[in-house]
Amino acid sequence: MTEHTLTVAGVTVDTRHWIGGRRVASAETFTDVSPIDGSTIGEISRGTALEAAAAVAAAKAAFPVWAATSRAERARILHAVADGVEKRIEDLSIVETTDNGALLRSHRRGVMPRVAHNFRFFADWLLKLEHEDFETRGHTNHVSWDPAGPSVLITPWNAPLMLATWKVAPALAAGNTVVLKPAEWSPLTASLLADIAAEAGLPAGVLNVVQGYGSEIGDALTSHPDVRRISFTGSVPTARRIAESAAGNLTPLSLELGGKSPLLVFADADLDLAVDLAVEQYDNAGQVCLAATRFLVEESVAEEFTRRFVEKAATLTQGDPRHETTDIGPNIHPRQLEKIDAFVQRALAAGARAVIGGHRKDTQYYAPTLLTDVAQDSEIVQEEVFGPVLTLQTFSTEEEAVRLANDTRFGLAATLATADAERAERVTAQLVAGTVWVNCFFVRDLQAPFGGSRHSGVGREGGTWSFDFYCDLKNTVIAPNGWKSHG
Known part of the structure; x- marks a missing residue:
């Protein structure tokens, strides 16, 4: 040296x-x-x-x-x-x-x-x-x-x-x-x-x-x-x-x-697939601009989706990213960790509930977090956190799902889980996003337009x-x- x-x-x-x-x-x-x-x-x-x-x-x-x-x-x-x-x-x-x-x-x-x-x-x-x-x-x-x-x-x-x-x-x-x-x-x-x-x-x-x-x-x-x-x-x-x-x-x-992308889960979706897609949003400790950080789940399956998500998330290993078995590493900088925690604590103070996480693990790592009971106009729903923090809201109709999905100032990406091809075509046509994934996530081809x-x-x-x-x-x-x- x-x-x-x-x-x-x-x-x-x-x-x-x-x-x-x-x-x-x-x-x-x-x-x-x-x-x-x-x-x-x-x-x-x-x-x-x-x-x-x-x-x-x-x-x-x-x-x-x-x-x-x-x-x-x-x-x-x-x-x-x-x-x-x-x-x-x-x-x-x-x-x-x-x-x-x-x-x-x-x-x-x-x-x-x-x-x-x-x-x-x-x-x-x-x-x-x-x-x-x-x-x-x-x-x-x-x-x-x-x-x-x-x-x-x-x-x-x-x-x-x-x-x-x-x-x-x-x-x-x-x-x-x-x-x-x-x-x-x-x-x-x-x-x-x-x-x-x-x-x-x-x-x-x-x-x-x-x-x-x-x-x-x-x-x-x-x-x-x-x-x-x-x-x-x-x-x-x-x-x-x-x-x-x-x-x-x-x-x-x-x-x-930035992005504040939605994951729309309809009742006809393969719930195991939907949960896999949801847990994948913790990739890179949530530091992915394309991440679907807002779960929008049809009311009739919301409880079951949440249960399976919690079980799946519990299997993730957080720790040293150099280890082969690690799934979630640290956040980039103490300043970013402080920013993430501030978002979460303000949301909790405003009435959100942490289904999992909601706290730092130490000075480098933030616990994977899922927040419910969040209002559509709340900061945690509207602003990009850029950390392992996700929110869950429910909807009762397709029209409501689209409205909630589009109701932020962002429009980077969206992910959709449904078994109905006609629904997928209808919904994707209405979503404001540069990239939409249907029953998949993060499939990227360099010949496709990105933005x-x-x-x-x-x-x-x-x-x-x-x-x-x-x-x-x-x-x-x-x-x-x-x-x-x-x-």
Whole structure:
């Protein structure tokens, strides 16, 4: 270990920024803490407006050559990045588990393989990206996707590398250069990604990583006139600040924000399946934006559903996320734990009843919680908690279920449990959500559009939608028989 590196479970991680193909240290640092036990992992370079400007300048300088690089060569390099990720799945998994507390077995088996898949998918999609030419009064219309320019990508702490590469991969495939700003609570795998990308042959300046607090470097990135795209995943208040910052330059935004998604359980549903779906909402200690945190259960089966849910939830093991048998790990930070508990205590004071949980287990872990006797207009029903806290309400008619499901300011996702195909079609057509799952949860395909409605976001990414965002679309209209002969 040197002054600018640290060792995490035997893996060496550079703590400096990655700017213009080289490591850059800041004068000051911030402390990275493991949520597993509250121990200090190390000191990380704390970016300022100076490093932010340098990263954008590096991205701008690298853009012309990368934008002119052939699709085939860009795709080849992205596949090489995926190869590098796959070679280091174990390293990436243990570092990210230490840094953000998510389950090690999930990182090994699902999350890190998905990181590699992000690069492969968008590399392959790039090679088949096209729009069929069409005619207008004998003229030929040809649609093309032109690289837009330097892109600032601001990513969250709950699935750091997977969500970062969900943005990085299509931005690079599109021919853009990137400044990645990872969350300060989980910065380490972004640093490893910089190493992997460099080893894969990604040219200097095409990917830059700047660490630090959003309050200190965010505006310098999002208000910069040379930035042509901004993609952000996080909270609604931060999104508002980013939008205000970007407005001066009319910089296009993609915003994936919070959720307060419903799980609708009808009396005809397979209750065992419905309960399995419900308990799954505790995944990642409830730190999932798509989580169906509001159970809406038909009155006639509510008691039985609750009984089975309590029995199933009791089988979950909460503890050290590095252990193979653990189902629920810690929450990311003591500050987040305090926020979660404050939500729950206010709800209990207002008359809610904790069927299970309702309290901290210690300074790092919050007990899986289910609250009933909650009013539709209450804070606990309307606001995103982002922890292992669920609510249960009942309904008597399909119309009431839809009304309750749509009655928040969010619209990210919804989950529906029913055995009636016609009902599923009717209800899903009325739900305000970017993604609806019927008798399943968290089935994601990168070619599908992803994003939220209302306060859950702006825009859609995935498949061609990602290229639509990260590119400037151009339509070229060609007149018939207008060519000069060179014979």
